[in-house]
Amino acid sequence: MPEEVLFKTEAIRTRSDVADYLRTVADKLDGGDSLTLTAGNDSVTLDPPERVEFEVKAERETSTGASEGELSIEFELEWDERQSGSAGDTGDLAIE
Template sequence: MPEEVLFKSESTQSRQEIADYLRAVADKLSAGEAVTLSAGSENVTLEVPDRPTFEVKAERETDKGGRNPEKSLELEIEWDENGSSAGKSGSLSIE
């Protein structure tokens, strides 16, 4: 299925700034409110359903020579716009 990017933002921020941003998203999710993402003149508002799929991924990527390793932590919330959820059930913890 082709992907359409509705919003994208990438910037260097402190851990505290990232935590504050994630906390604001978490507050919106807890309250059942829409999440609006804004950067400059771009913005998108998303109505997240009650039971979306939550994916957590940690990766290490290197260039072709195996140099310049880069790690990433990806947090993804996804749902079918028709309302169905295809994710697995399971427990996740952060230590």
């Protein structure tokens, strides 16, 4: 399925700044509110349903032959625009 990027931003932030962004997202989700993402002149508003597919992924990207590389943690919320967000459950997630 083709992908259309509606919004993208990437910048170096402090851990504290990232935590503030994630808290805002958490508060919006918990309150049932829509999320508006804005950077410069770009903006998009999304309204996640009550149930979403939640993906957490940790990755290491290495160049050929390298034993060390770039580490990342990705958090993704996904839902079908036509459905009410009935996502499958693959087990309990713990983040400590």
